[in-house]
Amino acid sequence: MxxxxxxxxxxxxxxxxxxxxxxxxxxxxxxxxxxxxxxDLLLPWLTLRENANLxxxxxxxxxxxxxAKTDALLDRAxxxxxxxxxxxxxxxxxxxxxxxxxxxxxxxxxxxMDEPFSALDAIxxxxxxxxxxxxxxxxxxxxxxxxxxxxxxLGHRIHVMTGRPARFGDAIVPVGPTPRQVSDPxxxxxxxxxxxxxxxxxxxxxx
Amino acid sequence: xxxxxxxxxxxxxxxxVVVWQLVVLVTAVPPYILxxxxxxxxxxxxxxxxxxxxxxxxxxxxxxxxxIGTTVGMASALIMTYFRPARLWLMPVxxxxxxxxxFALAPILTLWLGYGMESKIAMAVLIIYFxxxxxxxxxxxxxxxxxxxxxxxxxxxxxxELLRIRLPAALPAxxxxxxxxxxxxxxxxxxxxxxxxxxxxxxxxLHANARVQIDLMFAALFTLAVMACGFYFAIDAIAxxxxxxxxxxxxxxEDR
Numbered sequence: 256m257x258x259x260x261x262x263x264x265x266x267x268x269x270x271x272x273x274x275x276x277x278x279x280x281x282x283x284x285x286x287x288x289x290x291x292x293x294x295d296l297l298l299p300w301l302t303l304r305e306n307a308n309l310x311x312x313x314x315x316x317x318x319x320x321x322x323a324k325t326d327a328l329l330d331r332a333x334x335x336x337x338x339x340x341x342x343x344x345x346x347x348x349x350x351x352x353x354x355x356x357x358x359x360x361x362x363x364x365x366x367x368m369d370e371p372f373s374a375l376d377a378i379x380x381x382x383x384x385x386x387x388x389x390x391x392x393x394x395x396x397x398x399x400x401x402x403x404x405x406x407x408x409l410g411h412r413i414h415v416m417t418g419r420p421a422r423f424g425d426a427i428v429p430v431g432p433t434p435r436q437v438s439d440p441x442x443x444x445x446x447x448x449x450x451x452x453x454x455x456x457x458x459x460x461x462x
Numbered sequence: 463x464x465x466x467x468x469x470x471x472x473x474x475x476x477x478x479v480v481v482w483q484l485v486v487l488v489t490a491v492p493p494y495i496l497x498x499x500x501x502x503x504x505x506x507x508x509x510x511x512x513x514x515x516x517x518x519x520x521x522x523x524x525x526x527x528x529x530i531g532t533t534v535g536m537a538s539a540l541i542m543t544y545f546r547p548a549r550l551w552l553m554p555v556x557x558x559x560x561x562x563x564x565f566a567l568a569p570i571l572t573l574w575l576g577y578g579m580e581s582k583i584a585m586a587v588l589i590i591y592f593x594x595x596x597x598x599x600x601x602x603x604x605x606x607x608x609x610x611x612x613x614x615x616x617x618x619x620x621x622x623e624l625l626r627i628r629l630p631a632a633l634p635a636x637x638x639x640x641x642x643x644x645x646x647x648x649x650x651x652x653x654x655x656x657x658x659x660x661x662x663x664x665x666x667x668l669h670a671n672a673r674v675q676i677d678l679m680f681a682a683l684f685t686l687a688v689m690a691c692g693f694y695f696a697i698d699a700i701a702x703x704x705x706x707x708x709x710x711x712x713x714x715x716e717d718r
Binding site: 263266268285286288289290292294296298299300309310312313314315341343361 | 606608609611612613614615616617618619622623626627630631633705706707708
């Protein structure tokens with residue numbers, strides 16, 4: 256089981272595995288989560304604004320409220336000026352921010368993120384992590400990533416997945432509020448530990 | 463479309479006319495084999511009303527065939543996408559129907575539907591149906607699976623997933639199908655007219671040929687060519703309109 260499969264199972268997009276996905280309150284997750292993939296998955300025939308409230312469009316619930324909320328979130332993601340552009344003319348960073356706004360517009364308590372920023376350059380990635388950490392506060396976010404720094408900046412509990420099929424390691428719990436600063440010495444130290452853990456895991460898988 | 467892209471085909475056309483005139487002058491070929499451009503223009507002017515009334519008949523056949531063929535084709539593609547049994551049963555029928563040359567069916571259609579427009583419209587429908595169905599069906603099936611997942615997590619109904627994601631995503635593919643249909647529709651209509659009819663440009667060509675009015679035959683041929691080109695470009699413009707985001711991408715790439 257890979258990390259993408261794990262998220263797809265939680266989102267009920269994948270079948271065929273045994274076991275159960277449970278929330279703390281034992282209520283079903285259907286309708287309570289939103290999903291953000293590695294690709295932005297923006298629809299090329301809709302503007303960034305229309306893409307941002309795609310959920311409401313699909314459910315036929317677009318209203319003045321939704322429109323106002325869309326504009327407010329686009330503004331916080333720094334996309335006000337680009338709201339009426341088609342995705343084709345936008346940069347990868349803008350597109351991924353629009354995808355983030357679309358995820359937030361769903362206003363679901365659980366957010367699944369599958370390497371959401373991995374296709375971006377380092378600086379854009381750091382900026383988007385800041386935006387995401389701020390806008391996603393108060394929600395349960397399950398984020399899978401290949402980037403140890405991303406995990407350490409954003410995570411409250413970090414599990415390393417090792418082996419095939421994958422198992423979870425014990426949680427690493429970085430201190431301090433998110434998003435943590437890259438220059439934080441505690442973060443630098445944790446990153447070294449995490450990297451050596453990942454190296455061990457890679458050796459284990461290969462053996 | 464810029465000025466250069468309009469001028470280029472005109473220059474090519476003028477060049478061909480010059481070559482044509484030269485061939486007639488140099489070889490002194492008799493006019494009942496190859497009439498010169500001037501006599502074709504004469505025939506066009508002298509028999510203008512005859513040409514136009516027959517062109518009208520052919521145009522109606524093409525348009526009716528196109529509308530019916532694309533409508534039925536799109537409906538079939540939708541049904542095949544959403545009902546597995548329809549896909550399993552209809553696909554082989556579609557493929558086999560293409561193995562039979564439509565030309566071979568023309569005499570049968572004329573026998574059944576008569577010498578009027580109906581048999582020609584049926585020919586055009588038959589020839590259009592496959593490219594439209596195949597292209598649209600492909601487009602509907604090849605929706606990015608990520609978009610479908612997204613719609614499911616967003617609790618979209620099947621209907622709104624179809625209308626807001628699958629259909630728009632399939633429009634570029636449908637556009638290709640419509641372009642092919644626009645190019646082959648006149649073939650269906652004219653072949654139908656050749657087999658048996660009392661009006662239309664195909665009929666006029668056969669009729670003029672039998673009476674050795676080769677200049678009129680050429681005039682009819684050019685009328686047909688102009689009409690078919692005009693029809694193709696009109697459909698091409700509509701197909702672009704269907705998926706403007708696509709042309710925007712390609713223009714951007716050309717600029718680079």
